[in-house]
Amino acid sequence: MLRLAPPGFLRFSQTTSFDVVYGGGESNVAVSLANYGVPVDFVTRLPKNDIGECALMEMRKRGVNTQNIIFGGERLGIYFLETGAVSRGSKVVYDRAHSAISEIEPGMIDWKKVFEGAGWFHWTGITPAISQSAADVCLEAVKVASDMGITISTDLNYRAKLWNYGGDREAIMTELTSYCDIILGNEEDAEKHFGIHPEGLDVHKQGSEVKAEAFLSVCKQMMKKFPKAKKVITTLRGSISASHNTWAGVLYDGEKMYETRQYQITDIVDRVGGGDSFMGGLIYGLLKYPEDDQNALDFAVAASCLKHTIKGDANLVTVSEVEKLMGGDASGRVAR
Amino acid sequence: MLRLAPPGFLRFSQTTSFDVVYGGGESNVAVSLANYGVPVDFVTRLPKNDIGECALMEMRKRGVNTQNIIFGGERLGIYFLETGAVSRGSKVVYDRAHSAISEIEPGMIDWKKVFEGAGWFHWTGITPAISQSAADVCLEAVKVASDMGITISTDLNYRAKLWNYGGDREAIMTELTSYCDIILGNEEDAEKHFGIHPEGLDVHKQGSEVKAEAFLSVCKQMMKKFPKAKKVITTLRGSISASHNTWAGVLYDGEKMYETRQYQITDIVDRVGGGDSFMGGLIYGLLKYPEDDQNALDFAVAASCLKHTIKGDANLVTVSEVEKLMGGDASGRVAR
Amino acid sequence: MLRLAPPGFLRFSQTTSFDVVYGGGESNVAVSLANYGVPVDFVTRLPKNDIGECALMEMRKRGVNTQNIIFGGERLGIYFLETGAVSRGSKVVYDRAHSAISEIEPGMIDWKKVFEGAGWFHWTGITPAISQSAADVCLEAVKVASDMGITISTDLNYRAKLWNYGGDREAIMTELTSYCDIILGNEEDAEKHFGIHPEGLDVHKQGSEVKAEAFLSVCKQMMKKFPKAKKVITTLRGSISASHNTWAGVLYDGEKMYETRQYQITDIVDRVGGGDSFMGGLIYGLLKYPEDDQNALDFAVAASCLKHTIKGDANLVTVSEVEKLMGGDASGRVAR
Amino acid sequence: MLRLAPPGFLRFSQTTSFDVVYGGGESNVAVSLANYGVPVDFVTRLPKNDIGECALMEMRKRGVNTQNIIFGGERLGIYFLETGAVSRGSKVVYDRAHSAISEIEPGMIDWKKVFEGAGWFHWTGITPAISQSAADVCLEAVKVASDMGITISTDLNYRAKLWNYGGDREAIMTELTSYCDIILGNEEDAEKHFGIHPEGLDVHKQGSEVKAEAFLSVCKQMMKKFPKAKKVITTLRGSISASHNTWAGVLYDGEKMYETRQYQITDIVDRVGGGDSFMGGLIYGLLKYPEDDQNALDFAVAASCLKHTIKGDANLVTVSEVEKLMGGDASGRVAR
Amino acid sequence: MLRLAPPGFLRFSQTTSFDVVYGGGESNVAVSLANYGVPVDFVTRLPKNDIGECALMEMRKRGVNTQNIIFGGERLGIYFLETGAVSRGSKVVYDRAHSAISEIEPGMIDWKKVFEGAGWFHWTGITPAISQSAADVCLEAVKVASDMGITISTDLNYRAKLWNYGGDREAIMTELTSYCDIILGNEEDAEKHFGIHPEGLDVHKQGSEVKAEAFLSVCKQMMKKFPKAKKVITTLRGSISASHNTWAGVLYDGEKMYETRQYQITDIVDRVGGGDSFMGGLIYGLLKYPEDDQNALDFAVAASCLKHTIKGDANLVTVSEVEKLMGGDASGRVAR
Amino acid sequence: MLRLAPPGFLRFSQTTSFDVVYGGGESNVAVSLANYGVPVDFVTRLPKNDIGECALMEMRKRGVNTQNIIFGGERLGIYFLETGAVSRGSKVVYDRAHSAISEIEPGMIDWKKVFEGAGWFHWTGITPAISQSAADVCLEAVKVASDMGITISTDLNYRAKLWNYGGDREAIMTELTSYCDIILGNEEDAEKHFGIHPEGLDVHKQGSEVKAEAFLSVCKQMMKKFPKAKKVITTLRGSISASHNTWAGVLYDGEKMYETRQYQITDIVDRVGGGDSFMGGLIYGLLKYPEDDQNALDFAVAASCLKHTIKGDANLVTVSEVEKLMGGDASGRVAR
Numbered sequence A, B, C, D, E, F: 001m002l003r004l005a006p007p008g009f010l011r012f013s014q015t016t017s018f019d020v021v022y023g024g025g026e027s028n029v030a031v032s033l034a035n036y037g038v039p040v041d042f043v044t045r046l047p048k049n050d051i052g053e054c055a056l057m058e059m060r061k062r063g064v065n066t067q068n069i070i071f072g073g074e075r076l077g078i079y080f081l082e083t084g085a086v087s088r089g090s091k092v093v094y095d096r097a098h099s100a101i102s103e104i105e106p107g108m109i110d111w112k113k114v115f116e117g118a119g120w121f122h123w124t125g126i127t128p129a130i131s132q133s134a135a136d137v138c139l140e141a142v143k144v145a146s147d148m149g150i151t152i153s154t155d156l157n158y159r160a161k162l163w164n165y166g167g168d169r170e171a172i173m174t175e176l177t178s179y180c181d182i183i184l185g186n187e188e189d190a191e192k193h194f195g196i197h198p199e200g201l202d203v204h205k206q207g208s209e210v211k212a213e214a215f216l217s218v219c220k221q222m223m224k225k226f227p228k229a230k231k232v233i234t235t236l237r238g239s240i241s242a243s244h245n246t247w248a249g250v251l252y253d254g255e256k257m258y259e260t261r262q263y264q265i266t267d268i269v270d271r272v273g274g275g276d277s278f279m280g281g282l283i284y285g286l287l288k289y290p291e292d293d294q295n296a297l298d299f300a301v302a303a304s305c306l307k308h309t310i311k312g313d314a315n316l317v318t319v320s321e322v323e324k325l326m327g328g329d330a331s332g333r334v335a336r
Helices: A025-035 A050-061 A111-115 A132-147 A169-177 A187-194 A212-225 A274-288 A293-307 A319-326 B025-035 B050-061 B111-115 B132-147 B169-177 B187-194 B212-225 B274-288 B293-307 B319-326 C025-035 C050-061 C111-115 C132-147 C169-177 C187-194 C212-225 C274-288 C293-307 C319-326 D025-035 D050-061 D111-115 D132-147 D169-177 D187-194 D212-225 D274-288 D293-307 D319-326 E025-035 E050-061 E111-115 E132-147 E169-177 E187-194 E212-225 E274-288 E293-307 E319-326 F025-035 F050-061 F111-115 F132-147 F169-177 F187-194 F212-225 F274-288 F293-307 F319-326
Strands: A002-005 A017-022 A078-082 A091-095 A120-124 A151-155 A182-184 A231-241 A244-252 A257-259 A263-265 B002-005 B017-022 B078-082 B091-095 B120-124 B151-155 B182-184 B231-241 B244-252 B257-259 B263-265 C002-005 C017-022 C078-082 C091-095 C120-124 C151-155 C182-184 C231-241 C244-252 C257-259 C263-265 D002-005 D017-022 D078-082 D091-095 D120-124 D151-155 D182-184 D231-241 D244-252 D257-259 D263-265 E002-005 E017-022 E078-082 E091-095 E120-124 E151-155 E182-184 E231-241 E244-252 E257-259 E263-265 F002-005 F017-022 F078-082 F091-095 F120-124 F151-155 F182-184 F231-241 F244-252 F257-259 F263-265
Touching: A002 A050, A017 A050, A025 A050, A025 A120, A025 A274, A050 B078, A050 B091, A050 E050, A078 B050, A091 B050, A111 A132, A120 A132, A120 A274, A132 A151, A132 A169, A151 A274, A169 A187, A182 A274, A187 A212, A212 A231, A212 A244, A212 A257, A231 A274, A231 A293, A244 A293, A257 A293, A263 A293, A274 A293, A293 A319, B002 B050, B017 B050, B025 B050, B025 B120, B025 B274, B050 C050, B111 B132, B120 B132, B120 B274, B132 B151, B132 B169, B151 B274, B169 B187, B182 B274, B187 B212, B212 B231, B212 B244, B212 B257, B231 B274, B231 B293, B244 B293, B257 B293, B263 B293, B274 B293, B293 B319, C002 C050, C017 C050, C025 C050, C025 C120, C025 C274, C050 D078, C050 D091, C078 D050, C091 D050, C111 C132, C120 C132, C120 C274, C132 C151, C132 C169, C151 C274, C169 C187, C182 C274, C187 C212, C212 C231, C212 C244, C212 C257, C231 C274, C231 C293, C244 C293, C257 C293, C263 C293, C274 C293, C293 C319, D002 D050, D017 D050, D025 D050, D025 D120, D025 D274, D050 F050, D111 D132, D120 D132, D120 D274, D132 D151, D132 D169, D151 D274, D169 D187, D182 D274, D187 D212, D212 D231, D212 D244, D212 D257, D231 D274, D231 D293, D244 D293, D257 D293, D263 D293, D274 D293, D293 D319, E002 E050, E017 E050, E025 E050, E025 E120, E025 E274, E050 F078, E050 F091, E078 F050, E091 F050, E111 E132, E120 E132, E120 E274, E132 E151, E132 E169, E151 E274, E169 E187, E182 E274, E187 E212, E212 E231, E212 E244, E212 E257, E231 E274, E231 E293, E244 E293, E257 E293, E263 E293, E274 E293, E293 E319, F002 F050, F017 F050, F025 F050, F025 F120, F025 F274, F111 F132, F120 F132, F120 F274, F132 F151, F132 F169, F151 F274, F169 F187, F182 F274, F187 F212, F212 F231, F212 F244, F212 F257, F231 F274, F231 F293, F244 F293, F257 F293, F263 F293, F274 F293, F293 F319
Parallel strands: A002 A078, A120 A151, A151 A182, A182 A231, B002 B078, B120 B151, B151 B182, B182 B231, C002 C078, C120 C151, C151 C182, C182 C231, D002 D078, D120 D151, D151 D182, D182 D231, E002 E078, E120 E151, E151 E182, E182 E231, F002 F078, F120 F151, F151 F182, F182 F231
Antiparallel strands: A002 A017, A017 B017, A078 A091, A231 A244, A244 A257, A244 A263, B002 B017, B078 B091, B231 B244, B244 B257, B244 B263, C002 C017, C017 D017, C078 C091, C231 C244, C244 C257, C244 C263, D002 D017, D078 D091, D231 D244, D244 D257, D244 D263, E002 E017, E017 F017, E078 E091, E231 E244, E244 E257, E244 E263, F002 F017, F078 F091, F231 F244, F244 F257, F244 F263
């Protein structure tokens, strides 16, 4: 997607320019992994025009392989972002209808070829939300990946403003998720997609901090509903203000609940892509520490904590930067 | 429309920001007229979101009345503009499909009420080119205006990349144009819309300067085809390079051919909207000098000549600035 | 006024450009009201040059009616603003002497015509502070408004650097204020203009938070001195640092003291115009909730709280954004 | 003065920022001389605020001595500059009334002390044009300089928008100029200040190129009127467009007319300060080549030719750059 | 290299920011080829720090393969660029000493592996000019390439400010060039490197246009000196001013002299990298039109003509854009 | 040095421009003193090119005398700065090897002449760290200053990435420091340079706040080792995050330990140069309050506290601004 944002904290009606960032849920995860040195391919459909090529070039710059990207369709999805501060939240105006990816059709991508030699496939709940054909392609991919024994992960990513093409959200998401080994989703995702409710939690109350324990019931219900899943994970964001959040994560492996320390993220630079950076960190963590879920989770939380200090959608940090924070050094001293 | 352009002469793949301009064919004409002190209303359909409101605010800032603008639909049309220089022409990437105005439907605007007290209605060939329903609304408007005895003008504005919804371009344009009193169109418009060919003219040859005499045959054919038309006008642009054009105009009133001096426009700042600024100047000229077509035409050419020095789609000049140039002072001395 | 500010936190001697904002006390209130959908007219005198016209265009863009603005005089008042942070406060260099408004004369504006159909007139203590003739015009306006039964409000707005033309501040302000129904002013205004002292309050102590109770004595004295006044209101700002303020408000209706919750405004984007945004919110609140002063006050405080997140003098927020914050949601979550 | 200009070719109503330049006629000459390595002092009066200090710092940065600058008064003069192109000339909006220098009074500067050790004093026709007291101080300075045997030069610099304080321009300028050894002035200056007319010259006709011969009659009349004058010099600007000027100069020493080659200045970057850069080059040339007026004049013309490629008021070029152009190399090859 | 340039036409002492471009002679050629769809590898040595990685990312973004880049050394070479206009040429301040590439040593790169599957190797005269060890590595590469039967091309690229490490320039360049099949070099290169003089040519005279015929004698001498060479090519630049150049090229194949039309490049955006863009176009042309040297040369000239309209060192144009200009369309019309 | 920083919080790989600041340890101290009105000379060696001259001009602009600066060498040292936020610290990439100052040689500066009339000489631990010859020159200066009875101060300024030329750091620093009257250094400096350890202090633990008492043992050991020293001073920085530090200072005069209040510096704008600004404030404080070390220390801490709100290396604040904060007003109210 193309993100267009007024500079600084300007409102839309004040700006005479937009800062340009190419991003989007899945590509953000891909960039994270490339930054960590993991070979990664981004598969999507881009319009055959300069704007589509700019998006591809940005991927390539970051070290993401782009040879499986196909071209076609009318346009690249756009979102306009107004950055908020303190009590004024950031505001997103979507202009993503009729994007090239929304008009993808089953058969356009040769998934068997794409997945050759791959070990992991990640998709998010945004793709099936944009059109029936995108949902179909997602299912097509998930089935092939599953057949080939590839680990499958998802970020459920519920978005209220999508899903307006008339598809049966619960049925679609349930089928897709049933193929997954790793499920990332917060309590809102679980509720909206599957009707699963956490207990004792009001996420809309100002300053409320999501309690890890309360999420346990959600995890258990998720595990029951999706028996293939090996881990259910969530981020725990406390929104004190647009400039100050708390941040932590929990992971349930069917037996044990892992929890991280809680970070105070004051002076937020850009919180868009926070969840994606968590996912990128989580995949890396699970790959690097296959026997140590605590470490994997700690990596994911520290990584996404750092994301809030980076302008743009993608998390442009290195493994050593994440590990420094994981190791407890949040002092922000000058590295020189 | 929202125009997004890399700053200076940067290519799309070089920029990290887009300059933001709200414009579009008809709104550019409206802004010109407002600048000249003519009371003017812009009628369109905008999406009910921040981007649509920004477009409206820009109109209002320039003194164009906006009370007849209706809201609805999904998005504001966008075009991406890369500014060329010398032998590299500017490049436009359209992203205007599914815009609010393209999904307008007959009946949405109460034209009788809109035209109350109005003396002039201007439409362009872009509107019927974007969708069948937009063409229908255009016809609806033209008929009401005609019934109410309002002067009707058009800028034929052929665009190769539009008209892809399947409508019969020639039939549609012929019917719409048949209601017009004033027709602006160059030889390409006449050829593409109505199959009318000028003689002895090759507009695609480098450095070719369109000859006024050659256009006479086009005018005569146009007048014959559209008997209601009182005047047929064209701009004569010679493209020496992206940075240097020549510029002039001719007007045929059925009897006489009026011609202007030819301007050398070196060091072009922004040539987008050149035709619209001509139309704005022409309407003003015809209103101000109703008995003096030469003066009206001279005003139009001088006005649009100045447009090439203004960044953005709209022509932000005053009557006195145009008249100074009309009067022969192209010295560009500092006014202090 | 024209505000010229170095970008970001640059000092004057570091900048090679100034960010341009057109604003000023009364126009900020007008813009607030226009944003809330209240029909509003801004009456002032602007110089007949490009800079004056830019100020007018900005008003018009925001939906403020400008037909009663008159033109004349030499210049638009300017102020230079250096934005501070933490322990370095923002700094203002005024260059407003000899402005068009300061040289306005009684009789230049036909107040009877201006007030036709109007229900409310707002003036601030800045206007009579700039010149004798401006004070005279202010009195002229207030008298006509009073005769026509229009509600009159004022923001006392004491400014130490003004009032240097030699007028008797106390006498002038006392007469002008005696016509007012609604008086906004903090304890400094009351002390400087009318010699009225609050009790138990040291506003200059670092981090001191103005206590609502202490303001009650000021209100009572004000009500006694200005019997026409129906409500006396003040903002309660606690300056912890240039980047962190607390914010609340109190309203006294002669019988009861209404008080709001206290907001923590960390990460301030721009605090200039905070008082004006309060006034804009208050007028809207009193119009919308005529029987509910608590609601009106809550709206004013929430509105001006949001102002601190907006760059520029004027408060560019909507009713729904204010109501969201009033309703208790200060979480700053992304709206998407 | 503080110059505020929209970036690029934006009009005032399009900009959200102003580029900041500190300059002004006499200070531009001072900066030129400092760049050429000539010890130079700038004497003026600045307001005692941040804006005044910024102006001083800019002088100091450029190597101009500032110890004789005095502080006081209200404000720094401002001018707003809109940069034109092609047929749209640049536009200046002055806001210089009531500046610190305009309110200077005789006696404020101890000219004897200022001129200690000095060899040259330069003033321009702008100073006596802004106020009676500034004219008085100018005369005060000129008399002291004359008494001390210092070479005096002037740039007559007629400005139509100044001289509105009611002083008798011809009398004032005649007296001041009578003390001068070196007089720079074009035909307009001579006509407006002293009623001296050139022959056969229409400077307002588009594209007219001022003829050197025609200026001879002006020089002779000037020499007659001002017997102390040793040289009368003028620049010969041909305004083909705002982007393309021709540029040359002539010098008359009472006996001989020296003339330079004519430069084609296409693609003008900034023509403001062109005359000042000529003066700076001329003083340097006369100092360096005291016996070779042709060389001095060539230096002045080449220097000011280069000025048109420099953004801002002052001519930031070195002696070697000017000499390269004087030597005939206008090829603009990359120096590497 | 890292190029740091003040924005627009600002001089170094005026800027508060530098525009950042990563480029350099050989990388510019690589980017050109990647843009034309030719698989291309860039081989260099970069410092292992963020600045080195940024240079690599820019290559990768443009589609250049970077897997053969090695890391080590202290720093990335820098050059500061001030963009000139009209009679003020652009100015380069080099800060490239001690760069990572200058400290490369023979043996660091496994050329056999690098050249596996490659068909063409291009080097420039800048590499041997920066240090003895870089010259040694260059020779090492050329020998391996020659052994492997790879086509070798060079751009002689004489730079007066380099070659200061004390190496015997003529000997080094003669040996290196003796391996080449394709030699690009202008008359200055031939003279400085090999003492070969053209006849009847003064390239330093202002406005002089290099004559093609005069270059023939140079070509013949070159062919004689370097018998392996199959073609000798040069660009013909006429420097009318920093803003206006003429541009053409000639190619001599030992028998016939091919010559192109001469382009007028007015309104130059950025002429740095002009030669590199010619070389990129030439390699592409020779690959695409192996039997048609005229076409290859025309492509090279048209490509580099377009380069002058592109900001930065590299030529960001497509084959179809070059072919359009080759085909004679220099009209610069808007592509929409 | 030349500092090149991406704007805002952008990472190196995201920026297309660098903000330009000229600074460096000793020059920052000089600028501080010039701002406080203390006559001050900066002695260094700059390359004779445009970049070196820009550095000099910036000094001159700030009122620092530059006549003792010598020219020579290859380049100006550069450092690239990426500004961090919250848990991501700022990052510095040095590119200072082979700078003009690093290649200075004894005898190049005539220290006797430089110190004529001077009362204070300040050097920092960075100079001897960059090369043997720079260390030699430093020693040369210190000896002359000592002979001439000039007060000598140092900021020990340990930098891990320097000292790589092979000099014996401890021996060099010990000799140089033995000449000093005033020694500024934190516990890390003492440890790395002299092997002196504080007790009970872990500066690397997140959020740790350096305790003043713990520093007493360091001071005592320092005093013992350097008997000429009259005062040992340190800053106490607590790094809560990159955006929030605490800040205080202690001074030990051999008898008594002076301590300041601790400031909370939230919302840090730029912490680079914090130590230098402390040193600048300290020298001023010791000069102004020669009998009152507490006041001197308070001034230093308040001054450097303000530095954190200023963009760039140097502390651009006035005495009155520092005194306001010293006096307890950290409210950051708008000064108007």
